Amino acid sequence: MNGSNDDIDRIQRRLTALRTEVGKRIVGQSDVVEQLLVCLLCDGNALIESNPGLGKTTLVRTIAEATNLSFSRIQNTPDLMPADITGTEIIREAGGDREFVFERGPVFANLVLADEINRATPKTQAALLEAMQEKQVTTAGETRDLPRPFFVLATQNPIDQEGTYPLPEAQTDRFLLKILVDYPSRGEEREIVDRYTTGAPDPAVDRVLSREGLQRAQQLVRELPIADDIRDRVIDLVRATRTAENVEFGASPRASMGLVVAAKARAFLEGRSHVTWDDVAAMANPVLRHRLIVDFRAEREGTTADDVVATLLDDAD
Known part of the structure; x- marks a missing residue:
């Protein structure tokens, strides 16, 4: 990697501190936190699936605060239009003159939480997914x-599908990760109740990683070496999904690239x-479930x- 050991150690210590800051507000969910941080280190986007009330918004907002990233939240509904996300031109009067001024939409933030993305119409979904892919928007x-950096973390509810527009497979492939958030354990739920029913303010979160530091970490992750035999096993694992029993359609080469980079990010995070x-x-x-x-x-x-991925991993060992 192109960087001194001191530089690398400093960034990795900041990432450890970031986990600590997130833990001030989020009880448990260590795998979810790890996967979200991996996604950020890969400069990718994530699809988060969970039932309501499991702290997704608090988690994403906390990460934004601890990394000094601008944050916005989009509540997707069937009447949401693409311009409501990307922005639109408005007429502004000043001193008797009129001019068109572009009013930026909520997508102009470093970290965008798109709640219940499957409630937006396909046209609105496409506008958001274009921003994810191209890191830009075209209006007027x-x-x-x-x-x-720019990230979209989109959520969807697995149980309430009435009135939704499920994402086509070609669009879900744009997400680097699909993260499943499960219910907390009994002990964790007790701690959540004790922490958030006393009227005390949310714990303060320190900014432990700058935007520049995050971008430097992304660069170091890309440069982190991976042994040829592990890389080839990744390729074989992804290719095996295309011929696996019980699978109608397998993963594309984008999954091979995503799995290699995600594995690099996890190693760096550790x-x-x-x-x-x-x-x-x-x-x-x-990386593969969606x-x-x-x-x-x-x-x-x-x-x-x-289940299919677990079987393929067993075969690969």
């Missing part, structure tokens, strides 16, 4: 760059300068994409 014939197969195995489900389509027989038997 003019292309405008989005702030860097304070290491090399990738192990454990890093790959830990990131395989978040890129596999199981067939009708598997759905009928209750076999999920995670």
Whole structure:
């Protein structure tokens, strides 16, 4: 990697401190926090699936505060228009003169939380996904760059599907990770209740990583080496999804690239300068679960994409 050991150690210590700051407000959910930080280190976007009330907004807002990133939240509804996200030109009067001025939408932030993305119409979803892919928006014939770094963390509710517009598979493939947020344990839920029912203000969060520091970390992650044999095993794992039993459609080469980079990011987050197969195995489900389509027989038997990935990982060992 192009950087002194002191520089690398400093960034990795900041990332450890970032986890600590997030823990001031978020109880448990260590895997979810790790996967979100991996996503940020990869300069990627994440699709977060969970039931309501599990702290997604608090988690994302806390990460934004601790990294000094600008934050915005979009509540997707069926009547939301693309211009409500990207912005639009308005007429402004000044001194008797009128001029068109571009009013920026909420997508012009470093960290955008798109709540219930599957409640937006396909046209609005496409506008957001274009911003994710191109890091820019085009309105009124003019292309405008989005702030860097730029991330979209989109949520969807797995149980309330009435009145929704599910994302097509080609669009879900744009998300680096699909993160599942589960209910807390009994002890964690007790701590949450004790912490947030006393009327005390939310714990203060320190800014422990700057935007420049995050971008430097992203660069170091890309430069982190991966052994040829591990890289080849990643490729073989992704290719195996295309011929696996119970799979109708497998993952594309984008998944191979995503899994390699995600494994690098996890290794860097753990304070290491090399990738192990454990890093790959830990990131395989978040990277692959939304890129596999199981067939009708598997759905009928209750076999999920995670089950398929687990089987393929066993075969790869």
